[in-house]
Amino acid sequence: MALPDPNISDSRPVIRQLDEAAINRIAAGEVVERPASAVKELVENAVDAGATRIDIAQADGGKSLIRITDDGCGMSAEDLPLALSRHATSKLPGDDLLDIHTFGFRGEALPSLGAVGRLTITSRVTAAEAHRITVTASQIAPVSPAALSCGTVVELRDLFHATPARLKFMRSDRAEAQAITDVVRRIAMAEPSISFTLRDITDGGDRMILRADAESGALFDALHGRLRTLIGADFADNALKIDAERDGIRLTGYAALPTYSRGSAVTQFLFVNGRPVKDRMLHGALRAAYMDVLSRDRHPAAALFIDCDPHLVDVNVHPAKSEVRFRDPGTVRGLIVSGLRHALAEAGHRASSTVAAGVLGAMQPEPQSARIYQMDRPRSAPIPQPGFAETAPVFARIDTPEEPPEENHPLGAARGQVHENYIIAQTATGMVIVDQHAAHERLVYEKLKQQRAENGVAAQQLLIPEIVELPAEECAQLLAIADDLNRLGLTIEPFGGTAIAVRATPALLGEVAAAPILKDILDELADTGDSQLIETRIDAILSRIACHGSIRSGRRMRAEEMNALLREMEATPLSGQCNHGRPTYVELKLSDIERLFGRT
Numbered sequence: 001m002a003l004p005d006p007n008i009s010d011s012r013p014v015i016r017q018l019d020e021a022a023i024n025r026i027a028a029g030e031v032v033e034r035p036a037s038a039v040k041e042l043v044e045n046a047v048d049a050g051a052t053r054i055d056i057a058q059a060d061g062g063k064s065l066i067r068i069t070d071d072g073c074g075m076s077a078e079d080l081p082l083a084l085s086r087h088a089t090s091k092l093p094g095d096d097l098l099d100i101h102t103f104g105f106r107g108e109a110l111p112s113l114g115a116v117g118r119l120t121i122t123s124r125v126t127a128a129e130a131h132r133i134t135v136t137a138s139q140i141a142p143v144s145p146a147a148l149s150c151g152t153v154v155e156l157r158d159l160f161h162a163t164p165a166r167l168k169f170m171r172s173d174r175a176e177a178q179a180i181t182d183v184v185r186r187i188a189m190a191e192p193s194i195s196f197t198l199r200d201i202t203d204g205g206d207r208m209i210l211r212a213d214a215e216s217g218a219l220f221d222a223l224h225g226r227l228r229t230l231i232g233a234d235f236a237d238n239a240l241k242i243d244a245e246r247d248g249i250r251l252t253g254y255a256a257l258p259t260y261s262r263g264s265a266v267t268q269f270l271f272v273n274g275r276p277v278k279d280r281m282l283h284g285a286l287r288a289a290y291m292d293v294l295s296r297d298r299h300p301a302a303a304l305f306i307d308c309d310p311h312l313v314d315v316n317v318h319p320a321k322s323e324v325r326f327r328d329p330g331t332v333r334g335l336i337v338s339g340l341r342h343a344l345a346e347a348g349h350r351a352s353s354t355v356a357a358g359v360l361g362a363m364q365p366e367p368q369s370a371r372i373y374q375m376d377r378p379r380s381a382p383i384p385q386p387g388f389a390e391t392a393p394v395f396a397r398i399d400t401p402e403e404p405p406e407e408n409h410p411l412g413a414a415r416g417q418v419h420e421n422y423i424i425a426q427t428a429t430g431m432v433i434v435d436q437h438a439a440h441e442r443l444v445y446e447k448l449k450q451q452r453a454e455n456g457v458a459a460q461q462l463l464i465p466e467i468v469e470l471p472a473e474e475c476a477q478l479l480a481i482a483d484d485l486n487r488l489g490l491t492i493e494p495f496g497g498t499a500i501a502v503r504a505t506p507a508l509l510g511e512v513a514a515a516p517i518l519k520d521i522l523d524e525l526a527d528t529g530d531s532q533l534i535e536t537r538i539d540a541i542l543s544r545i546a547c548h549g550s551i552r553s554g555r556r557m558r559a560e561e562m563n564a565l566l567r568e569m570e571a572t573p574l575s576g577q578c579n580h581g582r583p584t585y586v587e588l589k590l591s592d593i594e595r596l597f598g599r600t
Contacts, residue, residue, distance in 0.1 A: 035062025
């Protein structure tokens with residue numbers, strides 16, 4: 001006797017329309033992932049409303065209370081119920097989803113928040129009375145009169161009370177509060193003309209977490225002041241101005257010197273048409289721009305703004321609007337890489353001021369409980385006598401020539417050599433300590449790269465082409481960049497079907513297997529939209545050649561050699577850091593040195 005199949009049922013599933021409350025809760029799961037998501041949506045609404053002051057207050061990491069107060073245009077009594085309806089917005093004048101000039105446009109945030117929390121909106125437009133509306137679990141109360149001088153106050157209490165399962169996935173109050181701070185910081189960077197305050201009012205307190213007053217002045221001046229407030233003075237003092245344009249796309253912002261790097265990517269802020277985004281392609285382009293001046297375990301710091309016609313970028317990729325898709329991602333990536341590399345090259349030999357600050361901090365004399373005078377020293381201490389053998393000095397002094405070298409050069413004039421490795425130079429305002437090996441390594445490396453750019457990369461022809469079988473889509477990806485690979489010495493061509501023939505490889509790489517290289521290139525294309533693999537490997541070899549061909553540590557140098565090295569550093573881009581991103585020199589101001597010895 002055959003048993004009935006448990007997967008077959010006589011009853012057919014019935015298709016039904018979800019009710020409004022369920023629809024809003026589903027939408028809220030996409031738009032409002034955590035309290036920081038709610039803050040993002042509400043603060044962006046305030047920016048779109050033309051606010052000049054925005055105050056954000058949160059309690060218990062935003063779980064129990066989020067309050068956003070702004071002085072924007074406000075909403076009328078008729079607008080309030082409509083604002084709580086799904087897909088109702090004032091920010092999309094037509095039906096063109098690419099013609100977007102505001103943060104919001106989907107009309108989902110407020111109804112989603114009202115579906116998972118207790119939402120109250122109080123608002124007033126100019127020359128009218130204030131009104132209030134409340135919604136709890138998608139149940140909207142009637143509009144009522146209220147008291148408010150101007151703008152809008154949005155209060156969200158007990159977030160996710162209607163979906164308690166979501167609360168189990170929340171992190172600690174401290175972690176959620178930090179996520180809110182990060183969201184507010186990013187929006188504040190994009191809007192330096194708006195004043196922002198973020199306060200923690202947990203348990204009736206009122207602790208200021210972040211305050212950024214409105215900045216005045218031109219674009220770059222206002223942005224520089226806002227970044228100084230939000231990222232810190234060290235970043236602002238060591239950041240390079242970025243301003244580049246290509247094919248209608250403009251890149252602006254500030255990027256830090258390579259010697260001001262971080263152990264993670266926490267100080268990387270990217271914006272597209274003023275919107276904070278997290279995009280793998282953009283972050284990959286930023287990493288590629290610093291590829292030649294930072295080691296793999298260090299990360300650059302930057303705040304970069306990409307502005308373009310809204311039709312060139314799609315921000316409607318995800319309800320959270322943190323992802324974007326460019327019509328021509330290659331142009332954007334190339335603009336970031338070339339714009340940053342040009343700025344780094346323009347910086348020349350400049351190194352970050354934090355390097356000198358770290359040196360001075362390490363040189364601080366240890367406090368002593370009491371001064372020790374010569375007469376208080378123990379009698380057993382040996383006193384050097386003439387004729388006794390003494391330790392050879394480690395300082396190699398330069399005999400002063402009849403006409404001393406100029407000290408007005410940025411890196412000064414060489415005065416000596418310490419431990420046959422460090423050049424001591426005197427400048428007009430202080431002194432410079434140069435790592436002779438690291439500095440010369442960078443100089444040789446830059447010369448090798450210049451020769452490669454002028455003469456190209458030598459290719460090694462294979463006697464028998466290596467045939468690599470790949471999926472059709474991956475073959476198309478590789479063949480699309482075949483010309484770029486050929487300039488780097490890797491020659492590929494189609495071999496029929498889903499195969500690629502590798503006919504030459506870069507000679508500098510020696511004998512290599514082509515298949516693993518092609519697969520690594522494909523992985524990089526999938527991750528960042530571009531591949532720097534071959535160039536990176538060639539640069540690594542040039543870097544090793546430069547290391548072996550540079551002045552070695554322990555070599556005593558003559559005065560003219562030291563000064564020649566200093567002059568060449570001043571004329572060579574990127575000479576402020578070695579091939580691994582470490583500083584090649586430290587500059588100490590005379591005032592800082594005098595402070596060490598208490599002479600101020």
